[in-house]
Amino acid sequence: MGFFDFVKDAGKKLFGEDEAPHSSAEAIEKEVADLGLDGDIKVEVEGDTVRIAGAAPSQEAREKLILAAGNVLGVAKVEEDISVASSEPEANFHTVVKGDTLWKISEKAYGNGARYQAIFEANRPMLSDPDKIYPGQVLRIPAP
Template sequence: MGVFDFIKEVGEKLFGASEAQAAPADKIKEELKKHGLDAGDVDVKVEGDTIKINGTAPSQEVREKIIIAAGNTLGTAKVEENLKVEGGGAEPKFYTVKKGDNLSKIAEAQYGKGKANRYNDIFEANKPMLKHPDKIYPGQVLRIPD
């Protein structure tokens, strides 16, 4: 089980969400479906600004994308997840975007000096939530692949 923090004042605005509370569970499930994430065996509950996710994910990648797709919504301060991964999974690695960041800067910080060209690895790892490598915003949480 993991508990992941998000900045609740930023993110995708879903119907029923506000800066005080997360969107209703059915809207979170719609958001996962919109991104093509297999959430058929996933149960979503919302308690104030916390989203609780339980069930099974088909892969570690889908598990991580479910966490960030749910967490990067307006009104969400925390995602508590208990997703089992078919075949097992590792602890996810996430990064919260800061003012002035771009994917190249993040890649160099995460992978080491001279690795800025790995920005595309981060971009690809966050599709379909990211549509363009230059369209990130402060407070957004990104998954960082190995």
Template sequence: MVRHIQEESDMGLWSFMKGAGKSLFGGEAHAGEAPKEEALKAELKELGLDDSGVDLAVEGDKVIVKGKAVDAETKEKIILAVGNVDGVASVETEDDADTSDATFHTVEKGDTLWAIAEKTLGNGSKYQAIFEANKPMLKHPDKIYPGQVLRIPKA
């Protein structure tokens, strides 16, 4: 399970696996290096996520999400989209008030969405709900990888 640490009443910190995730560099030359804000914004745009009202800042291997997203689900998807990028170890949010009651799960070797649904939602056949909650970052239910953090909707 991903750690969501409440640092202060108005801030949140999500931990990710720095060496796992999508490379925005397109090669091995920059593996493990955090991408720039522009590359992260381009990734959000490519995924079709509405990032209006949201600004990103990169400090080392941490991405800071500032501002207010259009809704809680979109904010969580933005956090996951930038956190599940190679070189990002954590995502900090300025305002945690606009997140939902969803939980997060870090994929382990051998995990399937069915097994994750069974463990987190009590029924493996609810894997489609996890898949839908992680669109557009997930393109196919079988395309998950160890270290990836997934949004688990409220049961």
């Protein structure tokens, strides 16, 4: 089962066959395609948990796949076993809380708020504007 099939199946399982958010599934399909996550990935959904296994072309693609799946409405947990072709430092993840800005997150992660652009770029195209983050969203914080 490909990632696009997973999105459709997840919507059906989480919201019921007739209530699946087709427009959201289409948006996620486009986002995943834009990320270039066409790797050999198998995705399973059990309740509110997503399990992803397979291979991704890079550590960044692996992390973005996890974020894309984890930020789907109704998904509480992502379990993964994704191998990557080349070893890179793993990024950290940050769950946005009320009052967070990329500047504040950058200050906490790097000791310098002016590096917020690195966090923004690490989460593109999932983020289209550095000022549009929301509580509960999980962001990728690249290694310094």
